[in-house]
Amino acid sequence: MDTAITDHLLSTTRAVRRRLDLDRPVAREIILECLRLALQAPTGSNKQSWRWLVLDDPAVRAQVADLYARNTGPVLDQRYALSPDAQTTRVYDSARYLVEVLARVPVLVVPCVQGRLDEPGSTYPAAFYGSIFPAIWSFQLALRSRGLGSVLTTPFHGEYEQQYTEILHLPHDMTPIAMVPVAYTVGDEFKPAERTPIESIARWNRWSEPS
Template sequence: MLTTTRSVRKRLDLTRPVPMGLVRECLEIALQAPTGGNAQGWHWIVVTDAARRKAIGDYYGRSWRRYYDSESSAGNLFQDDPARSVAQRRVSDSAAYLADRMGEVPVLVMACITVPGGLPEGNQAGLWGSLLPAAWSYMLAARARGLGTAWTTLHLAYEGEIAELLGIPGDVRQGVLVPTAYYTGETFRPASRQPLDEVLHLDHW
């Protein structure tokens, strides 16, 4: 399961409803993830209302279009490496497909965390490390139950607008938006990755 939980974009079933009970099962598992100081400051917003999903999708689409034209977009990376550039174009193509349809995905799950006093200065790994593992656990649980997901953060360009739309308090920050739907097809396999020895450092860099 760990090696075949892929970002599902083109193969999300946009027409099949997802039972809330199934989403709750996945979130119950997510709550078993580690959290700094056992603070459990996470909050989960599950959006199924059609109008709110469309509004979030519109914000996401706006952000996607800016990102797509930037040098850091997936399709513009590794252009000097023919093998990797082909994979990057596939990623960009599927991301564009999802961006055009984000508001149609049956369930949008937003992982948030309480941040009293605002975001800390400097390295924020401790803060987000208390939320993002739980979001990944949710995605793994969804995979085990026939649901596809994708890790997305482009909505954060409109974090304030989405917070107002959903009534999110000012001391709660959004971490990731996870579109969730049944997936079509069963051909998930381990992804092509850099060899371990290219990124492994023993005792020193």
């Protein structure tokens, strides 16, 4: 395996918002190709309860974008009020840009889990959500390696889940987990992000022991 390539992919797959190419169409086949790869991800008890709703109809995307603006706009306003640091402020500015252009993003992918976390006999939260997020990330990596960008968003909470459910005609037992806007990127150079060094957030054997 060429780790120069895989390390580059893993360290430069970013949340892309401002550099989504809103004018270049995305073929259904490339979405399916990336989703096919995503299905190699792990699931708890090998359940594979993932389902994928892909929105490429402009009328449906417009409805979703309108609702997204109504629920994400106020959330961002609240977060700005908490005086975030410079890096976080950049993220919020970029998230606000996404709100404005969402209807023009060519494809929105809604990963779902068949089943509900609150139904009797359902699995525990770590397994429920943990059985879809690895696949979502694989999907995003596969997109990146083909010149497409994406960003994981999570608008399905509280009363909004019901409103999205109505727009998307989701059956009751289908839980929408995320919405991933997808487009080709403008340019393909992305950099590793600044992160807390691993040495200061990992320990060996017992948390109380110095590394």
